[in-house]
Amino acid sequence: MPDNSIADLRPRQGFQPSRLIGWVGREPMTASCVAVLLFFVLVAIFAPLIAGDPIALNPAERLTSSSESAIWGRDHLGRDVFARAVYGTRTSMLVGFSVAGLTTLFGVAIGIYAGMSRIGGAVIMRLNDAMMAIPAILLAIALASLMNAGVVTVIIAITLPEIPRMVRLVRSVVLGVREQPYVAAATSIGTSGLAMVWRHILPNTLGPVLVQATYACASAIIASAVLSFLGVGTSPEVPSWGGMMADARSYFRIHPELMAYPGALLSMLVLVVNILGDRLSDALDPRKTRRGSL
Amino acid sequence: MSSKPYLSLDKISKTYALGREKFGGPERFLQAVDQISLDVPRGETLGLVGESGCGKSSLARLIMQLERPSSGAIAFDGVDPAGLNATELKAARQRFQMIFQDPYASLNPRMRARAIIAEALVNFRKGNAEEINRRVEELAIQVGLSSFHLDRFPHELSGGQCQRIGIARAIALSPDLIVADEPVSALDVSIQAQILNLIVRLQEEMGLTLVFISHDLSVVSHVADRVAVMYLGRIVELGKTADLFGRPAHPYTRTLLTAVPRPMPSSRGKRSRISGELPSPLNPPSGCHFRTRCSFADARCAAEVPVLRVIGGAQQAACHHAEDIQATLNQDEIETDNA
Amino acid sequence: MTAVSPHIDTGQNVLTVSNLSLEFSNSAGVVRALDDVSFAVRKGEILSLVGESGCGKSVTAMSIMGLLPRHGARIVSGSVRLGEQELLGASERTMRRVRGDRIGMIFQDPMTSLNPVHTIGMQIAEVVRQHRGLSGAAARARALEMLELVRIPDARNRLGAYPHELSGGMRQRVMIAMALACDPELLIADEPTTALDVTVQAQVLDLIADLRQNLGMSVIFITHDLGVVSSTADRMMVMYAGRIVEEAPVEKLFARPSHGYTAGLLQSLPGTQTRHRDVLAEIPGSVPRLDKVVEGCAYAPRCSFATGACLDPLPPPRRIEPEHSARCIHSETVFETIRNTDIVRAWA
Numbered sequence: 001m002p003d004n005s006i007a008d009l010r011p012r013q014g015f016q017p018s019r020l021i022g023w024v025g026r027e028p029m030t031a032s033c034v035a036v037l038l039f040f041v042l043v044a045i046f047a048p049l050i051a052g053d054p055i056a057l058n059p060a061e062r063l064t065s066s067s068e069s070a071i072w073g074r075d076h077l078g079r080d081v082f083a084r085a086v087y088g089t090r091t092s093m094l095v096g097f098s099v100a101g102l103t104t105l106f107g108v109a110i111g112i113y114a115g116m117s118r119i120g121g122a123v124i125m126r127l128n129d130a131m132m133a134i135p136a137i138l139l140a141i142a143l144a145s146l147m148n149a150g151v152v153t154v155i156i157a158i159t160l161p162e163i164p165r166m167v168r169l170v171r172s173v174v175l176g177v178r179e180q181p182y183v184a185a186a187t188s189i190g191t192s193g194l195a196m197v198w199r200h201i202l203p204n205t206l207g208p209v210l211v212q213a214t215y216a217c218a219s220a221i222i223a224s225a226v227l228s229f230l231g232v233g234t235s236p237e238v239p240s241w242g243g244m245m246a247d248a249r250s251y252f253r254i255h256p257e258l259m260a261y262p263g264a265l266l267s268m269l270v271l272v273v274n275i276l277g278d279r280l281s282d283a284l285d286p287r288k289t290r291r292g293s294l
Numbered sequence: 295m296s297s298k299p300y301l302s303l304d305k306i307s308k309t310y311a312l313g314r315e316k317f318g319g320p321e322r323f324l325q326a327v328d329q330i331s332l333d334v335p336r337g338e339t340l341g342l343v344g345e346s347g348c349g350k351s352s353l354a355r356l357i358m359q360l361e362r363p364s365s366g367a368i369a370f371d372g373v374d375p376a377g378l379n380a381t382e383l384k385a386a387r388q389r390f391q392m393i394f395q396d397p398y399a400s401l402n403p404r405m406r407a408r409a410i411i412a413e414a415l416v417n418f419r420k421g422n423a424e425e426i427n428r429r430v431e432e433l434a435i436q437v438g439l440s441s442f443h444l445d446r447f448p449h450e451l452s453g454g455q456c457q458r459i460g461i462a463r464a465i466a467l468s469p470d471l472i473v474a475d476e477p478v479s480a481l482d483v484s485i486q487a488q489i490l491n492l493i494v495r496l497q498e499e500m501g502l503t504l505v506f507i508s509h510d511l512s513v514v515s516h517v518a519d520r521v522a523v524m525y526l527g528r529i530v531e532l533g534k535t536a537d538l539f540g541r542p543a544h545p546y547t548r549t550l551l552t553a554v555p556r557p558m559p560s561s562r563g564k565r566s567r568i569s570g571e572l573p574s575p576l577n578p579p580s581g582c583h584f585r586t587r588c589s590f591a592d593a594r595c596a597a598e599v600p601v602l603r604v605i606g607g608a609q610q611a612a613c614h615h616a617e618d619i620q621a622t623l624n625q626d627e628i629e630t631d632n633a
Numbered sequence: 634m635t636a637v638s639p640h641i642d643t644g645q646n647v648l649t650v651s652n653l654s655l656e657f658s659n660s661a662g663v664v665r666a667l668d669d670v671s672f673a674v675r676k677g678e679i680l681s682l683v684g685e686s687g688c689g690k691s692v693t694a695m696s697i698m699g700l701l702p703r704h705g706a707r708i709v710s711g712s713v714r715l716g717e718q719e720l721l722g723a724s725e726r727t728m729r730r731v732r733g734d735r736i737g738m739i740f741q742d743p744m745t746s747l748n749p750v751h752t753i754g755m756q757i758a759e760v761v762r763q764h765r766g767l768s769g770a771a772a773r774a775r776a777l778e779m780l781e782l783v784r785i786p787d788a789r790n791r792l793g794a795y796p797h798e799l800s801g802g803m804r805q806r807v808m809i810a811m812a813l814a815c816d817p818e819l820l821i822a823d824e825p826t827t828a829l830d831v832t833v834q835a836q837v838l839d840l841i842a843d844l845r846q847n848l849g850m851s852v853i854f855i856t857h858d859l860g861v862v863s864s865t866a867d868r869m870m871v872m873y874a875g876r877i878v879e880e881a882p883v884e885k886l887f888a889r890p891s892h893g894y895t896a897g898l899l900q901s902l903p904g905t906q907t908r909h910r911d912v913l914a915e916i917p918g919s920v921p922r923l924d925k926v927v928e929g930c931a932y933a934p935r936c937s938f939a940t941g942a943c944l945d946p947l948p949p950p951r952r953i954e955p956e957h958s959a960r961c962i963h964s965e966t967v968f969e970t971i972r973n974t975d976i977v978r979a980w981a
Contacts, residue, residue: 181400189414345830487901512904555864
């Protein structure tokens, strides 16, 4: 019934495998970034199959270099650095994607409301300004130290300061989209309220939002490392790249590799996510994709 | 044409507050539409002509109920939409539709043509999915599109094809009135005739009342039964197309007619002798807005706002010197092949 | 036949474009943007390039100015000679000296071509300083002189104005002043009045015509508006899908349209020959996309005169009368069909 046809109005773009192959050929840089990101995801998922126990202490072999049992050596408590790095991927990915997802969800909902409602928008934007006046990392540290240590705490602590940024972006995009003639056209054929948001506002806001989400993801990965480094992040026994780097600080002069392994992984992941964010903005613009054939 | 107007504008005005230019400076207002009264009988095509900033697009938005007038009343078939609640207004919107200038910007880039045309039918529950789909196919044929086009996104189609989608969307609910705001000015020359023919044909088939807005006088003279010329928010002349183009009574109408270069030998090497710039709509001249560019202007024009008054027959002009101007009209100066 | 305008020196070509072919390539494939374009601009004449979007008229201007995108544009063949100097393949340094000095250019949107943070006086003076090496005071004097030349009222005070303080028409005048500051031999005007209101357009057209007369420069005037062409140009070239399809002095071309496309354009104009609300003659279809190389006439699929022979490789331009040529194998039929329309009769 009518519901069916409303569903039919939803904007969509069909997936075509041939398009994907052509895209890899045209955009080798983007494609390799996607491959690296996919690799990290797989490592995070299959961590137990790749590495041994990341928590087991082995005091006898503390601060030893590469060996049969631990190919990247062992840290100051004799823990397997490779295993900790692999499991650390989990923490970083979990934090990064959760923060990006939650920021997008709340940021888009609040931002669209702020863009569509004049009075509500004004109130929200002033609250937003107040939130943004607090340095994000200090707010995160404060929140993290108030709550129990753990991944969920870290995610909340990083997401909260991230949301106002997303709200501001979404609102400004929505204000632009609202002025588009197709919105006036939709109004004059009787589209209003949620249908207007769902069919016209949201789909045309999503491009810049997803780009911002990738940046939120990258900065969340760094922020979680910073929190761990400062000792207010995940609990010390949970492996995380930031925690590993904090532990390695005391031994940096004699065992710089303890710092280098997690540091390199962190940099690579953040770089890849950032590049993908850049490319995403072009890819999401329907007008910039390949023109349909005659 | 019945004697009762379908669309009736009674002294409508629209003022926009623009804020202050400088901190502590005076608040600025833009009088986009200034006390316009106009009746459009059922089935008529009214041409609305003017340059940028004359308020013709604001007037379109007011008619379309996309904005509320600051003062004055609009009536469709005797009913003022200002008195309706949201649900009633939504229902009333079926009766008046709009065709937009930019064929691409007026279509949601993320929707296929089929969904764009179907949206109006979905909003008003005009049948189930299958019926709506069938109606969309009919509409597509009516505007000269095929099902191939229906499954495309706007950016995959040409400007003319997109404008056809916009027209199909506008006629989907079988409206009584269509406001066409510069419907061909963004199109290639070879496409303009297609779209003009389509609009005229649909109007005749559906018995539409049409408000046709354009800066292009030749397009308006081709389409319109009556023409209203606007200058800085006011109607300065109103009359039957042939009268107005043949014997313009307002100096601004005359200026417009001489300014448009037409592909005729008479325009060869002709100097238009138009003086002055369009004044800022933020700070229009007192009295008659056109007096700063008018060779007939005198003290009275600065002091007294000329009202739109009958000059002869159905022709009206807002000029203190309209009769003199019509009398001195040099027929050589103006192309008369429309008369 | 009509006499050539007195300003034109027929013996001297300012610019000669021969056999220019140009391709653009992007992810979607290769597009033949110009195909064997040849023409000459005489000293003192206004030559109009007429056509719709994508017909190659702006690309022609860009290749003359050496402003084609570095990547993606490929010149297949041809030459562009300014006097004796070859411009195609000239170094960027040479082209920088040519642009603004020997060839001036104005665009459709004057706002985007002016720097919003500098006064217009400074921007004009900068052009003269760069090309003529004038001192600050002399350059400012020249800027004032130029503003007066393009009839900007109260020019002395306007020197210190910023672009946003001027109206669209005034900005276009400033652009013209900048383009002419170094007395170029050639002015390229790319749709200079399209964004302007009709009364302002009339003023700018008058100005360009007067400047041509007073300064003796040549003008390439690019437009899609046949009305503008007929009021301003001496000679016109109609372009379609990257090719010149018809070329003649304006009076001759309107009096004897000899290409299916020209005829189609003239017939489809509202308000020129049809009676009120008559059905306009339509050109069916839409402007082609150029991503396939067409051997025959690119207009044939939309042309009401087309026959099978139109798809054969295109013959060289046909001479209709002196100075008038058309690339159409049915030129006689075209003319016989259209000769009794009001617009053609008016010019005959």
